[in-house]
Amino acid sequence: MIELQGLTKRYGDKLAVDGLTCTVRPGIVTGFLGPNGAGKSTTMRMMLDLDNPTAGTVLIDGKHYRQLRDPLRAVGALLDAKAMHGGRSAYNHLLCLAQSNGIPDSRVREVLDTVGLTSVARKRSKGFSLGMGQRLGIAGALLGDPRILMFDEPVNGLDPEGIHWIRNLMKNLAAQGRTVFVSSHLMSEMALTADHLVVIGQGRLLADTSMADFIARNSRSYVRLRSPEHERLLDVLAGAGVTPVTTVDGTLEVDGTDAARLGELAARHQIVLHELSPQQASLEEAFMQLTAGSVEYHAHSSPGPDPAPGRPVPAAGQGPGDPPPGAGWGADRRKKGS
Amino acid sequence: MTAPQPPQQPAFAQAPQPGQPGMPPQQQWTGPAAPYVYVSPIPVRKANLGDALRSEWTKIRSVRSTLWTLGVMLVLILGIGLLAAGVVSGTDTELDSDASPLGLGFFGVLLSTICVMTLGVLTISSEFGTGLIRTTLTACPDRARVLTAKAIVFFLLTFVLTLVATTLVAMFDSAMLADQWDGEFTGAAYFKATVGVSLFIATLGLVALAVGALLRHSAGAITVMLGVVLLPLVVAMFMFGESLEKVRKALFEYSIPNQLAVFYGTDASEAASGPTGWEPLWIVLVVAALALGGAYTSLVKRDA
Ligand SMILES: Nc1ncnc2c1ncn2[C@@H]1O[C@H](COP(=O)(O)OP(=O)(O)O)[C@@H](O)[C@H]1O
Numbered sequence: 001m002i003e004l005q006g007l008t009k010r011y012g013d014k015l016a017v018d019g020l021t022c023t024v025r026p027g028i029v030t031g032f033l034g035p036n037g038a039g040k041s042t043t044m045r046m047m048l049d050l051d052n053p054t055a056g057t058v059l060i061d062g063k064h065y066r067q068l069r070d071p072l073r074a075v076g077a078l079l080d081a082k083a084m085h086g087g088r089s090a091y092n093h094l095l096c097l098a099q100s101n102g103i104p105d106s107r108v109r110e111v112l113d114t115v116g117l118t119s120v121a122r123k124r125s126k127g128f129s130l131g132m133g134q135r136l137g138i139a140g141a142l143l144g145d146p147r148i149l150m151f152d153e154p155v156n157g158l159d160p161e162g163i164h165w166i167r168n169l170m171k172n173l174a175a176q177g178r179t180v181f182v183s184s185h186l187m188s189e190m191a192l193t194a195d196h197l198v199v200i201g202q203g204r205l206l207a208d209t210s211m212a213d214f215i216a217r218n219s220r221s222y223v224r225l226r227s228p229e230h231e232r233l234l235d236v237l238a239g240a241g242v243t244p245v246t247t248v249d250g251t252l253e254v255d256g257t258d259a260a261r262l263g264e265l266a267a268r269h270q271i272v273l274h275e276l277s278p279q280q281a282s283l284e285e286a287f288m289q290l291t292a293g294s295v296e297y298h299a300h301s302s303p304g305p306d307p308a309p310g311r312p313v314p315a316a317g318q319g320p321g322d323p324p325p326g327a328g329w330g331a332d333r334r335k336k337g338s
Numbered sequence: 339m340t341a342p343q344p345p346q347q348p349a350f351a352q353a354p355q356p357g358q359p360g361m362p363p364q365q366q367w368t369g370p371a372a373p374y375v376y377v378s379p380i381p382v383r384k385a386n387l388g389d390a391l392r393s394e395w396t397k398i399r400s401v402r403s404t405l406w407t408l409g410v411m412l413v414l415i416l417g418i419g420l421l422a423a424g425v426v427s428g429t430d431t432e433l434d435s436d437a438s439p440l441g442l443g444f445f446g447v448l449l450s451t452i453c454v455m456t457l458g459v460l461t462i463s464s465e466f467g468t469g470l471i472r473t474t475l476t477a478c479p480d481r482a483r484v485l486t487a488k489a490i491v492f493f494l495l496t497f498v499l500t501l502v503a504t505t506l507v508a509m510f511d512s513a514m515l516a517d518q519w520d521g522e523f524t525g526a527a528y529f530k531a532t533v534g535v536s537l538f539i540a541t542l543g544l545v546a547l548a549v550g551a552l553l554r555h556s557a558g559a560i561t562v563m564l565g566v567v568l569l570p571l572v573v574a575m576f577m578f579g580e581s582l583e584k585v586r587k588a589l590f591e592y593s594i595p596n597q598l599a600v601f602y603g604t605d606a607s608e609a610a611s612g613p614t615g616w617e618p619l620w621i622v623l624v625v626a627a628l629a630l631g632g633a634y635t636s637l638v639k640r641d642a
């Protein structure tokens with residue numbers, strides 16, 4: 001459990017993080033979403049006590065990071081895949097981390113195995129691809145078998161296979177009762193992994209909601225109706241057991257009924273329609289709308305939203321059947337707790 | 339890596355609401371998120387300075403820059419020290435009674451300070467350069483402990499290696515030139531030329547480490563340290579005029595090369611003023627303490 005309370009970071013006259021208050025809970029993957037420059041990395045650095053907040057606090061299981069007796073056992077973090085000495089071998093990189101927390105050497109081999117780097121364990125990390133570096137960083141995060149895991153943009157630069165692996169890893173870690181906090185600037189990515197969403201833009205909290213809620217609210221398909229005979233149309237719809245939502249500009253939005261049926265209904269009652277259109281809001285659009293006022297780096301000619309690469313039809317086909325990542329180290333041991 | 343998944347997954351059929359996208363089963367958003375909190379089976383032990391020392395030892399021995407800097411350091415001390423003695427013994431000149439053969443070790447050690455200072459700087463600045471410092475501090479949020487461990491490991495490593503090298507040089511040089519010198523080898527002179535010199539060099543390395551921690555930039559910190567060693571001598575050389583004579587002399591006498599020379603008893607300064615005996619060690623210790631104090635403050639206060 002991580003609690004942020006009014007967390008604020010100011011660089012010069014720029015507010016990178018602005019009064020962020022939220023709670024990251026165990027047992028689920030919490031996605032930390034925001035456009036580039038929103039303040040995600042800065043927030044994570046403050047959570048790990050690397051940067052001093054200008055104001056506010058972060059509590060990790062009720063304690064400040066500095067007060068943790070067992071930092072690597074409590075929190076595993078991947079901030080930057082390149083944050084290692086290129087001249088040191090993967091094994092030695094992990095060994096020095098393990099030693100600093102009194103973690104047995106045998107654990108180094110276990111995590112190397114978990115992330116699939118055993119065969120290059122003695123190679124210097126300078127020669128690693130971005131994906132391998134990412135895996136080594138994740139191995140470091142898993143080293144202490146921690147209750148809390150934080151990943152800053154872990155899928156950046158990974159190939160599809162690596163992305164798939166990380167998604168399952170995060171889900172499995174959360175399923176074991178751990179707190180998993182992962183940042184991304186891609187809604188489509190979060191839709192596939194996160195159970196809960198914390199969205200920020202220009203350092204401010206924009207949304208703190210369950211993924212299910214977010215999807216339900218933002219990716220609904222509905223039919224938009226516009227008619228000069230607004231009142232009659234409402235009556236007809238009500239008569240047919242359809243309850244529309246009237247938007248501010250006077251159009252009607254109808255959920256759960258297809259356009260054909262609504263068109264026929266209007267025709268039967270000879271109501272003139274000016275618009276009858278099925279709508280599908282993509283999550284990416286919803287996210288862009290949410291953060292529209294707070295994007296740091298605008299592209300100047302915007303040709304409209306890209307069709308999101310992985311259209312958010314999440315979860316299906318994910319998860320079941322993949323090996324639990326922390327297996328072998330009491331991965332399934334759980335304790336009843338708060 | 340990917341587990342072979344048949345297209346028709348039997349497990350999938352049992353999963354609740356398979357058609358519902360992104361909907362984890364039984365999620366309660368108002369209450370606590372999960373009924374279980376993960377507890378690792380490995381026993382938890384509070385990490386201490388010993389753990390940090392072990393970690394820093396692994397770090398320093400597992401990169402090539404250590405091998406290079408210390409290797410070159412050994413080559414310089416041993417090579418130049420033995421070569422000088424070899425040359426002198428080949429010429430059968432008689433050495434002055436106040437110029438002990440131990441003094442022939444001086445030039446090698448002086449040059450080797452470059453290696454020691456470079457390693458001292460790199461010990462910490464390379465972590466800032468690569469971003470590894472963040473990983474290090476995440477693993478050990480007690481920043482003072484990290485710096486202490488680095489300083490101890492670096493100090494002991496360079497002290498021991500310098501001691502071995504200077505002792506070998508002292509032994510060989512005094513043996514080779516014993517019959518070309520009518521002075522007497524005293525234990526105190528030996529001690530100063532080996533232990534004294536090694537303490538001085540390793541402490542100078544600590545100053546470099548502190549500067550590395552303060553500047554967080556390898557090239558910058560190494561340049562500063564080279565300036566510290568060379569600049570006073572160079573400035574003194576180009577300082578003319580009566581009024582500046584005192585400053586010139588002080589710059590010369592308290593320059594690092596001259597202070598190092600004090601340990602060999604071959605005082606290169608023209609007058610009997612300036613540091614004598616073990617004074618250079620006390621001076622560099624005070625400087626190192628101040629620099630490390632600054633490094634602690636900087637490391638604890640600043641963002642990593
Ligand atoms: N050390 C720093 N000094 C000055 N500005 C910074 C620093 N770190 C981050 N920023 C600024 O803070 C903002 C948030 O950055 P960051 O946390 O990296 O965003 P994100 O990770 O969401 O892309 C950016 O505008 C960035 O330029």
Ligand SMILES: [Mg+2]
Pocket residue numbers: 040041042152153
């Ligand atoms: Mg970032």
